[in-house]
Amino acid sequence: MSDDTIAQPHRRDILYIATGAMATVAAAGAVWPLLDQMNPDATTLALSSTEVDLTGIVPGQIVTVKWRGKPVFVRHRTPTEIAEAENTPLASLPDPEADSKRVKKPEWLIVVGICTHLGCIPIGHEGEFDGWFCPCHGSTYDTSGRIRSGPAPSNLEVPNYVFVSDTKIKIG
């Protein structure tokens, strides 16, 4: 290409660029379905909510329920556990969050039972902080499900849930 053609673009150049751009858009449009088919499908998205009856869960007990294929911990906390969770100074937490923001009723802690490091299921009533201990790479969580030590970056996730009645919750 001589300087001349750059200085004075021909109608052809515009056509080439326009055609090339359209071809790129078309190719991307064709590739998208091939990639997007791998995303969660309609049946997976449809598994939206799970109800849990709380009557059988005694203080101190943790029950694991399944929601969207994932474990959710429903923990009936004892007064000591509640006090521990509430009295921890926020400054000592890697991912500071008040206990009151993580529960709807202090006795009931509902968290997704998946370690925020690489997805293992932590073991209840273990680890230094009486919450959970993850066997995979040693993260520990407290009685509010907050990360206290180890490689996990954040607190156990609190799912969306509502109290349908005093003794029943609906997750999702």
Place this chain on the structure above:
Amino acid sequence: MSGPSKFTPKSPFARWLERRLPILGFMYDSFVAYPTPKNLNYMWTFGAILSFMLVAQIVTGVVLAMHYTPETTLAFASIEHIMRDVNWGMFLRYAHANGASMFFLAVYLHILRGMYYGSYKEPREVLWIVGIAIFLLMMASGFLGYVLPWGQMSFWAATVITNLFTAIPVVGQSITDWLLGGYSVDNATLNRFFALHYLLPFILVAVVAIHVWALHVTGQNNPTGVEVKEVEKETVPFTPFATMKDAFGIGAFLVLYAWMMFFVPNYLGHPDNYIEANPMVTPAHIVPEWYFLPFYAVLRAIPNKLLGVIALFSAVLIPAALPWLDTSKVKSGRYRPWFRKAFWVFVAVSLGLGYLGAQPAEGVYLWAARILSAYYFFHFLLLLPWLGKHEKTRPEPESISSSIAAANAVTEDASHV
């Protein structure tokens, strides 16, 4: 090496074909007449061993796929069905499972051979990088295959590895959901892992072909690291010399492989993988397959999620930069006394990391893993560049023939004593 083919078709059919598709000439030039340095040692037979193992994995894999079911409620049972009911099923499965281990053993020895003799240096940089690509594809194939039996280790390996991507800021979680086809490892995951496990080995075949192509452009390195100067004097034709030596190497390797699969078929496996996958319970102690352990140790050594994942991927990829990190003009470790020591320390550190990867990530193990991980990167990023500039190397031989002559003189002296 390149240039017009020396192949002369003998039969009329061969002549007819050669004018239309010169495939016989190509095979002849690549695997019969191809000149190989005279002084290659047995570390040069691993290329052939690896090719053999790739074919072995494909053959045993395709027949296993005739009996295996990639569906979460049936997969585990279909493996037991293979083990108990399918004719020869147990041997086919043990051949495939141990074949993966043998494949990795061979690739590690092949890579270390390249490191010791400086085979990644000019003009073989592209050959080396294609080799690292092969290694990555092998890791992917091995990981995907390990998920298929749908045991506890399968499930939790799949969970931990796919969750590595959640470390990526902002888009990490979406990438993981996309890889899994859901919010946790489930049927969608198993089904696609099977499809990909079937696909990747054939992509490997294509990448191996590129690797061999690059090899045949530059020619092989050799233990002296000095390039071939006189093709006539310093090389022998691939067939029969390399073909026979490679066949012997494969035979010796098969003895080990057969011993593993017939006598200790579960030695390298994990007993927990004979427990069906349970998405609600993580085993108390999860470990990856042995060939991933050093990298797993690096991941766990770092108490921060994102940095741990970055360190893991860097540890795998950093060898690709060797042609530029190792600044020494001398190729072979034979003439580099300090490099040679550093090389063996590196081997020991890698084995140490492998050991630590299988231990619980706590206390003294964790600190040892931190020190060894730091050394691993120190070796590549500081030691090699520094050594290349400051090491006093020993004189390289004039040529391959003079090094052979010198070696012969020594043995003759010895025989006179």
